[in-house]
Amino acid sequence: MSDPQQSAEQPRETAAVPSGPDEDSGRRRLRQALLHPGRSQVVVAVLLAVVAFAAIVQVQTAEDDDTYAGYREQDLVNVLSGLAGASRRARAEITRLEEARDELVSDTNAERVALQQATNEADTLSVLAGLVPVTGPGIRITITEVTGRVRADTILNMVQGLRIASAEAMQFNGQVRLVAQSSFTSAEGGLVVDGQLLSSPYVVDVIGDPSALAGAMSILEGPRVDLAEDGAEVEVTTLASLDIESVRPAVEPEYAQPEDAQ
Template sequence: MTEPEESPVHGPETDAGPARRPRRFDRGRLLIGVLCAVLGFAVTAEVRSNDRTTKFATARQDELVGILGDLSQRSERLRGDIRDLENTKSGLERDTQGQTAVEDARRRAATYGMLAGTLPAAGPGIQFTIDDPRGRLRAEDLLDALEELRDAGAEVIQVDDVRVGVSTYFADAASGGVVADGRILTRPYRFLVIGDPHTLVTALGIPGGVLQTLRNSGARGSVAQEQRIVIRAIRSP
C-alpha cells in the first residue's frame, strides 16, 4: 500500500495573494555597482585631465620648447632665491657685530619699497604695448595681462603713469576705456615691466596666452626686451 503524496507546503495566504519571501542581500550586484562607480570616477578624472592638457597637446614643437624654457627659467630663479637666502642665513650666523643684519635690513627695505611701489626702480625687463584701435578691450583684459606678467615673475610694473601695487584695480570707464586706480588710461596701453625678459616674453606668447587673446579681440600686443627699464611712478605710502 502506498502512502498518499504530500502536497507542497505553502505559506499563509491573504486576500492579496501568497506572501512574498524576503529578498536576500545580493553581494554580486553590490560589487558590480561599486566597480561601476569607480570606473565612472576614473573616466571623469581622465576627461578633466585631457581638458587641461588640450592646449599642450595641440601646441607646435617650437611652442612646447618655449614653454619648457619658461619653466626652466622659473626653476632657476627659485634656486637662485634659495641660494641667496642660505647665504644670508650663513652671514647672520657668522656675524658678531650685527653689521650683516643691518646691511640685510637695508637691502630688504629697498626691495620692499620697490615692490610696494613707494620707490623708483630700474632693471632689465620688457616694454609691452597693447594697441586697441577699435576700443574693444575691457578692464578684465588688462587685468588678465597683468596677472600673466605677475605669474611670469614680474617684479615691478607700471601701466601708463600708474605704478602697480597689491591694491591696484582696473575698471571700465563710463565714457569708454579703462581706469586704473582711478586714472583713465590712454590707448595704446603701455606696460613697463622689470623682470627676466626672456621669461616674460615666453609667458605672453604661449598658446592661448595674452598675445593670442588680444588678437582674438581685434587688438595687437607687441613686446620689446630691454636691458634697462626705468620706472619712476610711485605710490603714496
C-alpha cells in the first residue's frame, strides 16, 4: 500500500496539448485578412484614417488659438494698442490720399473749364477781329444807287445800327470784312471801305439774329430812310444760313507783349 504523502510529493507531469484544427484555422483566417482585406475592412480603415486626421486638425487649431494664450495682460494691451495705432495711421493715409485725389480732380476740372472758356473767348475775338470765316443766319442788304450817290456817313450810321442789333460779322461786296476799326470814305465812282474802292450795288452780308437785324434796318428815321434820301434803293433778304469768307490779316503788336513774355 503506497504512502499517500509520497504520492503527493511526486512531481506531476503535464502532457503537451497538441494544437487542434480550430487554432490552425483561426491563424490562417487572420493571415488571409491581413494579406487580402475585404471591402468592409477597407471601409473601416478609411474611417479610422478620417477620424485620425480630424483629431490632428483639431489639435493644430487649438494650438493656433493658443498663440496669445501665454501673453500677459499688459502684453496683450500693448499688442492691441499697436494694432489700433497702425489702423489709425492707415486710415489717416487713406484720407490724405483721397483728399489729394479730390484736389487733383478739382484742379483738373478747373483747368479744363478755364481752357474751354479761353478757347471760347479766343474764337469770339477771332470772329470780331475778322480773322476767320464764319457761317450763320443773318440778312443780306443790297443797296443800289439810282438817283444819287450814297454818302459815307449814311453807310457808317447803318453799320453802327447793325452793331447795336448784335451783328456778329459783316462784309461788303464779298471782299471787305468789317471790323471795329473799319473806315468809310466817299470817292469818285463809289465808296472806299478800308482802303478798297467799291461801287454800286453794295451788297452787305450780316450774320446775327435775322429778325433783330431786319428790324434795325426798318426803324423810323433809320438806315432805310437815310439811304432813300441819298437816292438809293434798299432790299433786305433774310437768310437761314449765310457764309462770310473774307478775312482780315492778323496784326502783330509792335510794342505790347503778353505778361508771360516779360
